[in-house]
Amino acid sequence: MEIYDVAIKMEVEGAAFYRDLAKRTSSEGLKAIFTMFAEDEDRHKETFEAMKANKEITVVADDAATRATKIFKQFSKEDFLNEGDQLAVYEEALEIELKSIELYTQQLDKTNDSKEIEALEKIIEEERRHYDLIDDIIVMVERPERWVEQAEFGVRDEY
Numbered sequence: 053m054e055i056y057d058v059a060i061k062m063e064v065e066g067a068a069f070y071r072d073l074a075k076r077t078s079s080e081g082l083k084a085i086f087t088m089f090a091e092d093e094d095r096h097k098e099t100f101e102a103m104k105a106n107k108e109i110t111v112v113a114d115d116a117a118t119r120a121t122k123i124f125k126q127f128s129k130e131d132f133l134n135e136g137d138q139l140a141v142y143e144e145a146l147e148i149e150l151k152s153i154e155l156y157t158q159q160l161d162k163t164n165d166s167k168e169i170e171a172l173e174k175i176i177e178e179e180r181r182h183y184d185l186i187d188d189i190i191v192m193v194e195r196p197e198r199w200v201e202q203a204e205f206g207v208r209d210e211y
Contacts, residue, residue, distance in 0.1 A: 056104035
């Protein structure tokens, strides 16, 4: 299977995975973040389809990090307390993003086309932002269970 076919398949599966997460969460904030991730994966798929067909590649500037930050600021503590049962799914999402990052990074070394390099670098950057945001979600979901509320244990991070 050609690398573009693998990448397209990964992006389709990633989009479906995030849409499923959006349906399963009770938090409107997480629903918005996972829907945003699914839309990003759809754009990545379109980019790989264009690369495969040797069509013009358009690299679209994305403001996912800004949008996610705004969503996170609107979250209440209950948004994360109610999501603890999905921790394993979030960890699976981390693995998916990591596999994408690794595959696309390897592909960078195999191409000389400047447009493809630019597109791959942009996609890798977005996948890293997804990874970081999911990691932040995991920290917020785990924190209530692992946090020790005793002054004798020293300075605590604010959250």
